[in-house]
Amino acid sequence: MTETGWPLIPREVLPAPVPAAKRRPPPRPPGQTSEAGRQLPIFGAGTTEPSPGDLAGLLAGPGRLGRMGGTARVSVVVDAAWRVHVLAAELVSRGLVVNWRPVETTETDKSGEPGTTAQETGDDQPTEAQITEVDDPPEPRPRFEVLTAYSRRLNGLAQAWPEAAAELFLSGPRLRLWVAAAGEPVPGGYALGLDPEKDATEIDAALVRAGLAGRLSEDGRQYLIKGKRRVARLAELVGERPPAAPEDLWPRGAAA
Template identity: 45%
Template structure:
């Protein structure tokens, strides 16, 4: 099933009822290229701690730069997978909610990548790109044979965190947020934790027996930092599924 979001089709099949449009009372945000939601927050993210009235864009925040293919490393920090075929590569991720499909397809479209989706077992959905040479550098950086591992210089920007959160972020009220990891990506878990800490989001690694694998980001200060980095909620996201600025 195709849900490309690229505007390349008056012939494209519309999203089925499983993927409804955002509710009418969802806060409306601006739009960036490709139809993906964009947050009007050019004045509300501090690069350094400061009063709300004097906020600037967060350095490395989601609103600080145009979307690029390199941002998709955020999906690989979580449960995303990349595979190679010849001189091309394909990115895929399984998600647990319909709204995530909407958001990810729009995010991929904003980077010039068509995506398709299909339902999988356990009321989950697989989102994947086509095989493309555009993703070859990402695959080369992350794959060691068939094993996924972050490159040595890996770091987390706001756009990378936004994609990770859209694919696999789960709130734990009142003051925690889980960022889920790939169950078979044990070699990634520790370096991803280092990257989180470097972004000011030091978290606790939860193993599979404790509701993981995932990093738990706990405390109001860290959640505020996460909210600043990832920007406002996409239109399709439920209000309680996204971190909010205090």
């Protein structure tokens, strides 16, 4: 049985999320309530109504846009089950039908040739000194693809993209989707995942306009936002952590 708003994703078949870490909240000043004394940003996720146009945040990162007839859809591959939960809830709240599926990954040697554990010496059996132990390769992390159904609700985004990237405004709701899909803390800051096949010049300019100036990682797969002030700015824009997201992976937890 499915719940209202989850036409293609019964909750009982969603991948189990990673349990969120529990941490005691910091003490508040005397007489201050939970939100008192903290002004919400004007364009933050907590003060801006969600809309299908927010999926531009996914397209700024690793998301892909698909078109069919007079409809469009957005898909993104994520590396953790909790991201499926968060994205599904966020996209359904924008009036979109959502689906997900596991992605199979295969690990291959970079050289394309099988590795060797011993050098040839002319003898049938290698000596003990020539045997090299090889550790078992780590199991690849499970990956999932989250994708919307083709919908006319995304036509405006599809018609404007990719030209709209040149003047992209990364509001809190758009950044929230990006963080949910591909955000993670890194030493000294926070990283947003990118599609290395896309030109990141316009995305870099959009992040600078949002007060989140950073730089590309060496492999071009992440945008690195360094410094407590900028990470705190990101945390304010994306809003409170969703229940399914681990606290230490959400910007506010990383900035603490």
